[in-house]
Amino acid sequence: MKQILSIIFFVMLFVACENEPKVEDNTLKITEKNIVAPDFNADSAYQYVKSQVDFGPRVPNSESHVKCANYLISEMKKYADSVYVQQFTANAYNGDKLKAKNIIAEFNSNQTNRILLFAHWDSRPYADHSENPEEWEVPIDGANDGASGVGVLMEIARNLHAKMPTVGVDIIFFDVEDYGQADHKNLPYQEDTWCLGSQYWSKNKHIPGYYAKYGILLDMVGAKNAFFTKEGTSVYFAPSIVDRVWKIAEKSGYGNFFLNQKTSPVTDDHYYVNILAQIPSIDIIQHDPTTESGFGAYWHTHNDNMSIIDKVTLQAVGQTVLELIYSEK
Ligand code: AHN
Numbered sequence: 143m144k145q146i147l148s149i150i151f152f153v154m155l156f157v158a159c160e161n162e163p164k165v166e167d168n169t170l171k172i173t174e175k176n177i178v179a180p181d182f183n184a185d186s187a188y189q190y191v192k193s194q195v196d197f198g199p200r201v202p203n204s205e206s207h208v209k210c211a212n213y214l215i216s217e218m219k220k221y222a223d224s225v226y227v228q229q230f231t232a233n234a235y236n237g238d239k240l241k242a243k244n245i246i247a248e249f250n251s252n253q254t255n256r257i258l259l260f261a262h263w264d265s266r267p268y269a270d271h272s273e274n275p276e277e278w279e280v281p282i283d284g285a286n287d288g289a290s291g292v293g294v295l296m297e298i299a300r301n302l303h304a305k306m307p308t309v310g311v312d313i314i315f316f317d318v319e320d321y322g323q324a325d326h327k328n329l330p331y332q333e334d335t336w337c338l339g340s341q342y343w344s345k346n347k348h349i350p351g352y353y354a355k356y357g358i359l360l361d362m363v364g365a366k367n368a369f370f371t372k373e374g375t376s377v378y379f380a381p382s383i384v385d386r387v388w389k390i391a392e393k394s395g396y397g398n399f400f401l402n403q404k405t406s407p408v409t410d411d412h413y414y415v416n417i418l419a420q421i422p423s424i425d426i427i428q429h430d431p432t433t434e435s436g437f438g439a440y441w442h443t444h445n446d447n448m449s450i451i452d453k454v455t456l457q458a459v460g461q462t463v464l465e466l467i468y469s470e471k
């Protein structure tokens with residue numbers, strides 16, 4: 143009997159010792175995380191993407207564009223402390239005068255320590271990367287190129303409203319990002335024809351002297367099997383933010399989406415926010431090495447529709463950004 147008891151005692155001791163590191167691990171996790179980020183709901187984000195696409199292509203000066211703007215403004219008013227709408231006329235590369243709107247939603251208004259999240263909400267008037275010339279002048283849905291980034295940020299807005307983080311957050315939906323010079327028209331190259339909304343805001347902030355300690359652009363963040371690389375402009379202007387986001391993604395289990403690989407610079411809204419507004423900003427943008435453009439094969443074609451959107455990708459990006467926001471002290 144005594145022998146059996148001592149065996150049981152030793153077995154229990156062994157089990158206890160084995161369990162010890164596990165207990166320590168948990169303690170570490172709780173203190174490290176401090177404030178727990180809410181769960182990003184990819185079903186909700188998917189619906190936000192779809193609602194935009196359902197208006198039809200959000201091409202400036204079209205009825206769909208007006209309707210989608212109204213929808214975005216009314217949705218953001220449900221969640222934000224304040225919503226600012228910046229109306230302006232953008233001069234397109236071809237002389238078109240475009241009625242444009244930047245939509246700015248402010249969360250935790252009293253906090254001076256702020257971060258900026260952004261995406262473009264317009265969609266491209268051309269499918270100039272299509273193989274069929276008859277499609278070049280037909281506007282695209284831009285489910286991924288445009289709507290995905292906005293959809294993820296809308297779901298983040300919903301979460302911010304439910305549980306205010308310590309940091310102040312501003313979300314901007316930039317207009318006329320994608321009205322850049324058309325490839326198929328073979329015109330002489332012109333500078334700065336893309337990203338007209340972010341160029342305008344960077345020169346005319348919604349609040350004079352507005353500042354955020356860093357910015358994050360979400361562009362093409364919803365395609366199936368997407369991955370994100372450390373894009374050159376982001377690494378140049380905001381290397382520490384890139385590293386932080388990529389580390390958080392890895393810790394959150396999304397390392398398969400966020401690759402530890404640097405790729406060449408992209409001219410996107412974050413470029414102008416960096417050089418004109420001087421807010422160090424990064425771009426979370428899909429990179430595809432198998433295509434000439436470096437973006438997905440659907441890019442600027444009619445294949446950029448809801449069929450390529452995958453909730454798993456929306457989840458990876460959305461949860462990573464939420465973890466970042468709620469890790470801010
Ligand atoms: C250019 O094609 C110059 N820049 C990529 C920015 C972009 C276009 N993102 C979405 N559409």
Ligand code: ZN
Nearest residue numbers: 266287320442
């Ligand atoms: Zn585009």
